[in-house]
Amino acid sequence: MNHQRPQKKTTIYDLAELAGTSASAVSAVLNGNWKKRRISSQLADKITKIAEEQGYAVNMQASLLRRDKSRIIGMLVPKYDNRYFGSIVETFEIMARERGLFPIITCTLRNPELEVEAARTMLSYQVEWLISTGATDPDRITDLCLAGGARSLNLDLPGSKATSIISDNFGGARELTRRTLLNLQRKKGALLPLLFIGGRGADHNTAERIRGFRTAHQDLGVTIEEHHILACGYAPEKAADALNALVTSEGSVPAGLFVNSTISLEGVMRWLKSSPMGIDSQPVIGCFDWDPFVALMGHEIEMARQDVAGMLNAVFDIVESGDSGDRKLIEIQPIFA
Amino acid sequence: MNHQRPQKKTTIYDLAELAGTSASAVSAVLNGNWKKRRISSQLADKITKIAEEQGYAVNMQASLLRRDKSRIIGMLVPKYDNRYFGSIVETFEIMARERGLFPIITCTLRNPELEVEAARTMLSYQVEWLISTGATDPDRITDLCLAGGARSLNLDLPGSKATSIISDNFGGARELTRRTLLNLQRKKGALLPLLFIGGRGADHNTAERIRGFRTAHQDLGVTIEEHHILACGYAPEKAADALNALVTSEGSVPAGLFVNSTISLEGVMRWLKSSPMGIDSQPVIGCFDWDPFVALMGHEIEMARQDVAGMLNAVFDIVESGDSGDRKLIEIQPIFA
DNA sequence: CTGCACTGCTCAATCGATGAAGCAAGAATT
DNA sequence: AATTCTTGCTTCATCGATTGAGCAGTGCAG
Numbered sequence: 229m230n231h232q233r234p235q236k237k238t239t240i241y242d243l244a245e246l247a248g249t250s251a252s253a254v255s256a257v258l259n260g261n262w263k264k265r266r267i268s269s270q271l272a273d274k275i276t277k278i279a280e281e282q283g284y285a286v287n288m289q290a291s292l293l294r295r296d297k298s299r300i301i302g303m304l305v306p307k308y309d310n311r312y313f314g315s316i317v318e319t320f321e322i323m324a325r326e327r328g329l330f331p332i333i334t335c336t337l338r339n340p341e342l343e344v345e346a347a348r349t350m351l352s353y354q355v356e357w358l359i360s361t362g363a364t365d366p367d368r369i370t371d372l373c374l375a376g377g378a379r380s381l382n383l384d385l386p387g388s389k390a391t392s393i394i395s396d397n398f399g400g401a402r403e404l405t406r407r408t409l410l411n412l413q414r415k416k417g418a419l420l421p422l423l424f425i426g427g428r429g430a431d432h433n434t435a436e437r438i439r440g441f442r443t444a445h446q447d448l449g450v451t452i453e454e455h456h457i458l459a460c461g462y463a464p465e466k467a468a469d470a471l472n473a474l475v476t477s478e479g480s481v482p483a484g485l486f487v488n489s490t491i492s493l494e495g496v497m498r499w500l501k502s503s504p505m506g507i508d509s510q511p512v513i514g515c516f517d518w519d520p521f522v523a524l525m526g527h528e529i530e531m532a533r534q535d536v537a538g539m540l541n542a543v544f545d546i547v548e549s550g551d552s553g554d555r556k557l558i559e560i561q562p563i564f565a
Numbered sequence: 566m567n568h569q570r571p572q573k574k575t576t577i578y579d580l581a582e583l584a585g586t587s588a589s590a591v592s593a594v595l596n597g598n599w600k601k602r603r604i605s606s607q608l609a610d611k612i613t614k615i616a617e618e619q620g621y622a623v624n625m626q627a628s629l630l631r632r633d634k635s636r637i638i639g640m641l642v643p644k645y646d647n648r649y650f651g652s653i654v655e656t657f658e659i660m661a662r663e664r665g666l667f668p669i670i671t672c673t674l675r676n677p678e679l680e681v682e683a684a685r686t687m688l689s690y691q692v693e694w695l696i697s698t699g700a701t702d703p704d705r706i707t708d709l710c711l712a713g714g715a716r717s718l719n720l721d722l723p724g725s726k727a728t729s730i731i732s733d734n735f736g737g738a739r740e741l742t743r744r745t746l747l748n749l750q751r752k753k754g755a756l757l758p759l760l761f762i763g764g765r766g767a768d769h770n771t772a773e774r775i776r777g778f779r780t781a782h783q784d785l786g787v788t789i790e791e792h793h794i795l796a797c798g799y800a801p802e803k804a805a806d807a808l809n810a811l812v813t814s815e816g817s818v819p820a821g822l823f824v825n826s827t828i829s830l831e832g833v834m835r836w837l838k839s840s841p842m843g844i845d846s847q848p849v850i851g852c853f854d855w856d857p858f859v860a861l862m863g864h865e866i867e868m869a870r871q872d873v874a875g876m877l878n879a880v881f882d883i884v885e886s887g888d889s890g891d892r893k894l895i896e897i898q899p900i901f902a
Numbered sequence: 903c904t905g906c907a908c909t910g911c912t913c914a915a916t917c918g919a920t921g922a923a924g925c926a927a928g929a930a931t932t
Numbered sequence: 933a934a935t936t937c938t939t940g941c942t943t944c945a946t947c948g949a950t951t952g953a954g955c956a957g958t959g960c961a962g
Contacts, residue, residue, distance in 0.1 A: 236636035237714040250942050288689040290918035293626040293947045318645045352625040375620030377574040497861040521858035524834040560572035573930050587912050627948030630917045
């Protein structure tokens with residue numbers, strides 16, 4: 229048996245006693261403003277040394293209670309299961325730390341109730357800012373923040389009550405569609421309309437991407453089949469089901485696909501793999517989102533990679549300027565390989 | 566201009582004034598032990614209603630300062646850029662919340678200094694437990710926790726000073742190797758030794774997987790080529806470089822590969838795609854880790870999927886039993902499709 | 903009519919860190 | 933010698949929530 233009982237925590241009072249001084253001197257030394265408070269450098273050195281020996285760490289709860297700013301920044305994110313959100317979270321943490329902020333992240337599993345509960349918890353922890361990423365009801369969260377003394381921003385999906393930073397979904401989809409149409413022309417020798425699959429018709433991003441999809445077809449003079457716009461949801465199975473239904477009613481699938489996320493693409497690829505169609509009749513694909521393995525799959529798949537660093541730079545510009553002034557919609561161009 | 570100045574935060578004193586009662590009654594009501602404190606249900610209802618109207622949220626900093634347990638559980642994770650860690654983080658959050666714990670997660674980018682700094686910060690936030698996932702120096706973190714009044718566990722990579730929960734790397738690699746050898750035999754009609762690629766030879770997991778790799782070859786009476794064990798690091802480029810070097814010195818690559826992570830696999834696949842070898846001479850692959858798109862790639866790739874839920878159940882069993890007693894090594898069997 | 907139990911609350915100390923205000927002793931100025 | 937200034941600290945109130953102790957008022961037994 230090896231009892232690893234963690235020790236009782238050291239406080240500034242313990243350090244003060246060890247150093248034969250007062251807690252307030254210790255506090256002044258440890259947060260670096262001992263010059264302002266006219267503490268001698270001998271005492272400062274002594275206290276610093278003792279603090280190190282004792283492995284002292286401030287009690288943030290006590291410290292933050294006293295201060296007026298928490299320097300905590302929260303983020304709500306739907307899932308960690310794809311490269312887009314993974315990259316958002318990782319970049320967010322790095323950028324927050326670079327600015328001396330402490331990031332807290334929570335995933336809400338696309339569950340509206342969890343979103344609200346998580347937001348409340350974040351407010352309890354005194355976040356100064358709350359970034360709602362891909363939230364189902366961002367305005368609800370903005371209201372909570374407003375009542376709870378925090379500022380809020382929306383990322384990825386826009387809301388109407390706070391500034392929103394999103395991809396240029398229209399422009400990105402238009403370009404992705406254009407590229408995919410040309411890839412298809414190269415392969416088949418003709419301009420043929422694409423199938424749009426994945427996403428929720430009700431959400432802003434999907435609506436804008438469908439608009440870009442339409443515009444790109446128009447640009448090239450291609451007529452869209454209206455029943456080939458399938459905003460069937462994001463889950464992989466939904467995409468597979470939608471393709472099955474299409475084959476049942478029409479006997480085949482278009483030669484080119486616009487897939488609305490890597491999550492949907494997972495369903496599409498699974499379906500294609502098990503489909504009765506021959507390998508050489510595999511469709512040309514464009515995907516709105518990026519994944520490294522997709523880039524390596526047999527198919528040449530065109531991908532629109534959302535500019536995560538660009539979006540988060542915009543977020544932190546606002547956070548640092550402290551300007552939650554008027555609610556803007558900031559659109560960031562996606563990147564093409 | 567739309568000044569979204571967040572309001573000053575409501576405290577229990579504000580609520581007490583509004584309800585014409587004392588802060589202590591408000592506190593008792595809001596944390597649900599008003600029965601114990603003999604508050605009438607009329608007053609309880611009144612306070613609850615007012616709190617809701619005001620959008621009150623406790624100040625956790627103040628609350629935690631007073632309580633003895635923080636119910637905060639921290640996790641250090643190297644990256645968010647693959648399905649394994651993504652799944653660990655997501656499952657960790659869910660399980661923590663189910664148990665009334667507040668999870669804080671930080672990624673350390675495989676940077677030893679960041680690991681230590683992040684651990685210190687977590688201690689400042691009064692975590693009760695700190696889970697080090699894939700840490701480069703888990704024992705250092707355990708020491709910090711011990712000094713700082715927290716308990717610690719290691720996940721994914723073991724340490725010597727705290728209980729560690731890891732995959733059964735030996736058993737998993739042995740089974741994965743066996744399956745890959747048989748796949749290769751099915752394809753080529755003969756038992757041929759595999760190439761091991763990826764990971765760091767110095768880390769426990771890679772060493773154990775190499776041991777499993779050897780044992781599986783022995784089991785089937787296949788002789789390993791010693792210079793075909795390439796623990797070249799995890800980054801994709803490292804794997805590609807190692808393969809290039811091999812081709813330069815030997816002119817070709819073995820017909821079967823054991824790839825030590827999806828990250829390394831990314832490099833391997835990239836290299837294969839651009840390699841001069843014909844498509845039908847693509848090697849048979851086994852990968853220690855899982856990714857949904859890999860499962861869909863043209864190749865039949867055998868994958869050992871680490872049992873994230875199983876590992877985290879073991880973590881929370883220990884957390885809940887409060888038993889950091891003796892340091893054990895708990896190994897969880899990976900899952901084969 | 904006194905004593906005791908019970909109900910329904912309030913008071914005040916406390917958690918640890920912070921910083922404005924103040925104090926004592928020596929140095930410098932008049 | 934009397935005064936101001938400067939240095940180097942300490943004291944104490946404060947942040948918001950929690951909780952043991954205590955206090956009025958009512959009900960009921962003896």
